[in-house]
Amino acid sequence: MRKTDLAYVAGLIDGEGCIGAQLHKSKDCSMIFIKVGMADRECVEFLQFLFGGKIYQEKIKRKNTIYVWALYGMKAWEILKEIKPYLILKRSRAEIAIRIFEGHPYRKQLTPMEKFLQNIDSNMLHKLNTREAKRDLD
Numbered sequence: 001m002r003k004t005d006l007a008y009v010a011g012l013i014d015g016e017g018c019i020g021a022q023l024h025k026s027k028d029c030s031m032i033f034i035k036v037g038m039a040d041r042e043c044v045e046f047l048q049f050l051f052g053g054k055i056y057q058e059k060i061k062r063k064n065t066i067y068v069w070a071l072y073g074m075k076a077w078e079i080l081k082e083i084k085p086y087l088i089l090k091r092s093r094a095e096i097a098i099r100i101f102e103g104h105p106y107r108k109q110l111t112p113m114e115k116f117l118q119n120i121d122s123n124m125l126h127k128l129n130t131r132e133a134k135r136d137l138d
Contacts, residue, residue, distance in 0.1 A: 001050075001082070009050070009079070010086035012036055012043065019080065019093040020129050021100050021122040030122040032097040034076045037068040044069035051079055077101040093128055096121045 013019065016038050021030040037058065038044055044055050044067045053071035060066055071079065080094045087094055100121045103114050 003086075005050070006083050007086040009047065010083040010088075012038075012047070013083065014087055014089045017090065018129055019090050019097050020125050021097060023122065030100050030118050031072055032076050032080075032101045033070060033072045034079060035068055035070045037066045039064065039066055041067045051075060074101070093125055096125050100125075 013034060013036060017034060017036040019032075019034055021032045023030055036044060036047060041055075047053065047069045048055055051071055052075060053069055055067055055069050058066050058068055077098060080098050084091060084094045084098070100118055103118050
């Protein structure tokens, strides 16, 4: 993929995206994800064309519909590694998500300490994303 495409995707994620992790209860670990939500369906379809993933709709304040592109797990990890040099606002979140994935039990068996550190990273991502959402509402 061209550097300009990677920079464009990084800009979309920096501006309209979310990098996070959620607890995968059956695996007792965190699963990373990337989401981008926009009113323009074409942009999220472009992301789906490039990387796969799913698109779904969300209602905002009962009036507006946004389209959300979501990608999880290894594919999210691969993309984050590629676009990390181009991220500005969410680079630290990408680094945390990459670290979470690289400690994922699909890649190796986690020790109790690794699980503990993964939970700390997941909580940190959640707090960063919650703080950003609250700021957007202000």
